[in-house]
Amino acid sequence: MDIDTVTGFRRARDRADLLLAPGERILGGGTWLFSEPQPEVTGLVDLTTMDWEPIVVRPDGGLEIAATCTIAELAAFGESTGRPLFAQCAHALLASWKIWHTATVGGNVCRSFAAAGMVALCVALDGVAHVWTPDGTDRRVPVAGLVTGNGTNALAPGEVLRALELPAHALAGRTGFRKIALAELGRSGAVLTGRVDAGGGCVFGITAATAAPSVLRYPALPGTGRLRADAGALPGYYTDPLGSADWRRQVSAVLLAEIHEELAA
Numbered sequence: 533m534d535i536d537t538v539t540g541f542r543r544a545r546d547r548a549d550l551l552l553a554p555g556e557r558i559l560g561g562g563t564w565l566f567s568e569p570q571p572e573v574t575g576l577v578d579l580t581t582m583d584w585e586p587i588v589v590r591p592d593g594g595l596e597i598a599a600t601c602t603i604a605e606l607a608a609f610g611e612s613t614g615r616p617l618f619a620q621c622a623h624a625l626l627a628s629w630k631i632w633h634t635a636t637v638g639g640n641v642c643r644s645f646a647a648a649g650m651v652a653l654c655v656a657l658d659g660v661a662h663v664w665t666p667d668g669t670d671r672r673v674p675v676a677g678l679v680t681g682n683g684t685n686a687l688a689p690g691e692v693l694r695a696l697e698l699p700a701h702a703l704a705g706r707t708g709f710r711k712i713a714l715a716e717l718g719r720s721g722a723v724l725t726g727r728v729d730a731g732g733g734c735v736f737g738i739t740a741a742t743a744a745p746s747v748l749r750y751p752a753l754p755g756t757g758r759l760r761a762d763a764g765a766l767p768g769y770y771t772d773p774l775g776s777a778d779w780r781r782q783v784s785a786v787l788l789a790e791i792h793e794e795l796a797a
């Protein structure tokens with residue numbers, strides 16, 4: 533789509549270039565920005581020209597995923613390193629080949645749709661957002677807390693997501709995944725994840741079904757009944773054309789129990 537309000541375009545080369553003038557927006561892959569009218573946008577600042585390394589493996593085994601890493605790059609990295617959750621969450625995104633290869637991980641998190649597959653991944657793996665603020669300082673916030681609703685987040689105007697950090701302890705855990713949608717190729721109605729760490733601690737994530745991510749943590753695998761009850765008691769299940777709140781609540785509890793069974797085996 534042509535965005536006919538846009539009269540300016542800048543390619544960012546360093547951090548100073550990311551100071552936005554009124555009306556300017558960060559451009560990631562542009563798959564959402566160019567998909568609908570943006571009447572308030574008068575200029576775009578291309579983040580992809582920052583030339584960040586897409587994925588950096590830290591000495592402790594943790595990962596730093598640049599905001600500009602594409603969803604396809606991240607899925608391929610997960611496949612090559614034996615981490616099925618990466619591709620599973622990438623496939624939770626309803627997307628054509630073109631979107632997969634253009635959309636950035638950062639753009640997916642910053643767009644903050646409830647059905648954001650990269651948010652699901654970060655919720656499952658204790659992902660932390662590394663944010664550049666316009667005053668030149670940095671801040672870090674768990675992605676599960678950054679996304680505040682279906683399409684809303686806690687980024688202040690002018691803040692730029694620099695990277696997503698996945699800690700080594702979470703990457704070493706065993707994971708499970710389920711996704712359900714009302715239509716075979718429909719956008720996710722519920723995305724469920726689970727992870728058990730070496731020490732037995734576990735975390736279950738619910739995205740797409742609740743407007744903002746929901747996280748259940750336990751020091752050890754709980755009984756299935758408790759997990760189902762805890763999932764059912766969560767607030768935030770919502771109704772839209774992709775599913776009713778009651779349906780989302782029920783399928784979340786059932787699919788989390790399936791993940792529990794897998795992780796307990």
Ligand SMILES: Cc1cc2nc3c(=O)[nH]c(=O)nc-3n(C[C@H](O)[C@H](O)[C@H](O)COP(=O)(O)OP(=O)(O)OC[C@H]3O[C@@H](n4cnc5c(N)ncnc54)[C@H](O)[C@@H]3O)c2cc1C
Binds near residue numbers: 561628635645693
């Ligand atoms: C057909 C179709 C299907 C889609 N299906 C899904 C789906 O199933 N789930 C889903 O979640 N989304 C979906 N989307 C929306 C969108 O394509 C994805 O969320 C995509 O991952 C956005 O990434 P992008 O890099 O293209 O972001 P862009 O379109 O470039 O940007 C999205 C928003 O994030 C901001 N932004 C981007 N990067 C940063 C950054 N690093 N720091 C601060 N702000 C930033 C932009 O200013 C803009 O507001 C779909 C879109 C289309 C057209």
